[in-house]
Amino acid sequence: MPKAFSQQERERIEARLIGVGKRLINKAGIRFLVVDDVAREAGISKGSFYSFHPSREEFILAVFESWEKEHRGALIREVTEGQGSFRERLERFFIGAFRILEKEPGLATLGVKDIQMIMERLPPERIEAHKAADDRALAEAFGGRAGMERFPPTLLSALQGLAPALFAIALHREDFPPESYQATVKLLSEALAARIAADVEGFAATAAPAGKGETS
Known part of the structure; x- marks a missing residue:
């Protein structure tokens, strides 16, 4: 089960997710963007990722x-x-x-x-x-x-x-x-x-x- 985060934690994690997403998309384009990579580099589990973004x-x-x-x-x-x-x-x-x-x-x-x-x-x-x-x-x-x-x-x-x-x-x-x-x-x-x-x-x-x- 994904970890529950406080509102402040969610805001910080969301900023990290977006930052990681920008870097990875800039590096290889959207076709090679993998959720596992985004979650790992943002320091959360894949399950937690989907509590921020449904897809x-x-x-x-x-x-x-x-x-x-x-x-x-x-x-x-x-x-x-x-x-x-x-x-x-x-x-x-x-x-x-x-x-x-x-x-x-x-x-x-x-x-x-x-x-x-x-x-x-x-x-x-x-x-x-x-x-x-x-x-x-x-x-x-x-x-x-x-x-x-x-x-x-x-x-x-x-x-x-x-x-x-x-x-x-x-x-x-x-x-x-x-x-x-x-x-x-x-x-x-x-x-x-x-x-x-x-x-x-x-x-x-x-x-x-x-x-x-x-x-x-």
Whole structure:
């Protein structure tokens, strides 16, 4: 029977598990990640591992989410606190989002089949929780609930599918002709930023008194 841990112990062990997972995935990729190795290096039994994560796939997703969280703060600050116009900040945000996969060796080795394998083995509620977290992060980048009120409804609907769309493009980066991926990322980032900024500014102009519709 797995050992019972206090809340503080669980937090420390979870941090160790995620750290071990990152190191092993960076070293060999997700296909060679073995639960026995993770548990042993984290100093717990295999049975105890499953009291933290119900499956290997859920653990892999938790590791990916930790990586995502590490980079997300900087991306959000780029929009909320960065220099330049709203459009310029958005452009840097999207370029940064595309490049998250390039910054971590473990993420850089991901392929479409790897993602499909993980998603097929996760319960629907876990996938929905992950998507909801992405939506919250996107909302935070655009100023939280109050900030999102500046967005026209049609744009809000489109933004909900933006994170997985960007991720899918980044996953297929090896399918691009040589030297074209970065140029494509820049072009897409510019186009997305320009369209979103224009829609937000246009919506603000129709909703606010004359002279008060400018987006900061």
